[in-house]
Amino acid sequence: MATTDTQRAIDAVWRIESAKIVAVVARMVRDVGVAEELAQDALVAALEHWPVDGLPDKPGAWLMTTAKHRALDRLRQDALHARKQQELGADLDALQAGVVPDFVDALDAARQDDIGDDLLRLIFTACHPVLGTEARVALTLRLLGGLSTDEIARAFLAPEATIAQRIVRAKRTLSAARVPFEVPQAQERAPRLASVLEVVYLIFNEGYSATAGDDWMRPALCDEALRLGRVLAGLAPDEPEVHGLVALMEIQSSRTAARTDARGRPVLLLDQDRTRWDPLLIRRGLAALERATALGGLRGPYALQAALAACHARAAKAADTDWPLIVALYDALAQVAPSPVVELNRAVAVGMAFGPTAGLEIVDTVASSPALAGYPWLPSVRGDLLAKLGRHDEARAEFERAAALTRNGRERELLLERAAQSRDAGRR
Numbered sequence: 001m002a003t004t005d006t007q008r009a010i011d012a013v014w015r016i017e018s019a020k021i022v023a024v025v026a027r028m029v030r031d032v033g034v035a036e037e038l039a040q041d042a043l044v045a046a047l048e049h050w051p052v053d054g055l056p057d058k059p060g061a062w063l064m065t066t067a068k069h070r071a072l073d074r075l076r077q078d079a080l081h082a083r084k085q086q087e088l089g090a091d092l093d094a095l096q097a098g099v100v101p102d103f104v105d106a107l108d109a110a111r112q113d114d115i116g117d118d119l120l121r122l123i124f125t126a127c128h129p130v131l132g133t134e135a136r137v138a139l140t141l142r143l144l145g146g147l148s149t150d151e152i153a154r155a156f157l158a159p160e161a162t163i164a165q166r167i168v169r170a171k172r173t174l175s176a177a178r179v180p181f182e183v184p185q186a187q188e189r190a191p192r193l194a195s196v197l198e199v200v201y202l203i204f205n206e207g208y209s210a211t212a213g214d215d216w217m218r219p220a221l222c223d224e225a226l227r228l229g230r231v232l233a234g235l236a237p238d239e240p241e242v243h244g245l246v247a248l249m250e251i252q253s254s255r256t257a258a259r260t261d262a263r264g265r266p267v268l269l270l271d272q273d274r275t276r277w278d279p280l281l282i283r284r285g286l287a288a289l290e291r292a293t294a295l296g297g298l299r300g301p302y303a304l305q306a307a308l309a310a311c312h313a314r315a316a317k318a319a320d321t322d323w324p325l326i327v328a329l330y331d332a333l334a335q336v337a338p339s340p341v342v343e344l345n346r347a348v349a350v351g352m353a354f355g356p357t358a359g360l361e362i363v364d365t366v367a368s369s370p371a372l373a374g375y376p377w378l379p380s381v382r383g384d385l386l387a388k389l390g391r392h393d394e395a396r397a398e399f400e401r402a403a404a405l406t407r408n409g410r411e412r413e414l415l416l417e418r419a420a421q422s423r424d425a426g427r428r
Contacts (some may be wrong), residue, residue, distance in 0.1 A: 009055055119231065145203075203221055243292035254280075289306045289307060327349045360386070
């Protein structure tokens, strides 16, 4: 059994190295599910040997080498069972050269570009459109985030068995569909990249504003999404929307410390202490936004959303916010990524720039959209605009409706507090 210190070391190394190991092994065996099993075998070997033998000098290389040996054993078994030794002999000889212990460290160092390519292949495979969104999210967190099934289940407040089945089905679907382990050709890359970015942003959003539970945020999920985004930016440096998404997540993450008070209650954007925003993350986000703009201009949805976040980041005080510019950016976003949610956010900006009546008109035009049915942000925004117009009884009803719709305990407390404030204002 691993000691506590050794267990922590193994956990840390695994979280950092697991994606690369799975990616390299997947290229060898051409099956993501099998690759993860073999990588897990290497992890089990570490749990058995490291507490006894001590941590190796290069633990990541040790895990990689062990996983490659497991892959070679698997390929030999498959070749034997299929009676295809002659066909695979040359490939196996070549692969064998890649795992000779005396040379493995030098070989890995010389093939960093290949490992980068393998990671990119793994990202595109885990986020393949043949999988549903929930399956893509779970598989991405498992393969690329290094999270355990239990950790993913806790993050999304789902039973561990449900997440485990989701991951198993995802791997089976990829295998049955014979999804190639490759970076798509140029003509296929754009739609596949959009799927990748969607998954990463979904993970980030669940961490930034938890859908359900007692916590307003789940910072660990934000951290995982941001890490994945940074990896993707390094692997696809010429893709403007990758940098746009990274910029958006960096800037949004900069507000984490200011988004809750000492009791863990939510603090809304305009009420936050901006001295608590992380200046390093803001600088990183603005730099990523500059790269996105230089590569593709402010034309993609993530770059535009990052530009919106940058407007807030550049304002030292809430009163300094350039709301007309934010409205213009939302107008542009509505052109490239139209949706009722974008319109709802645009209504907030219009209300700040041109008055609550103008914002309320936009809200009322999208209120009947099926996409917003059951969406607590709709009555919440409407309640805020009504309160600013002095229509406190109507505002209270909207905040109470929003509180009934949300599944997040902290958000419910905030909405009920705002309902009480509207009730008290109406009595005065």
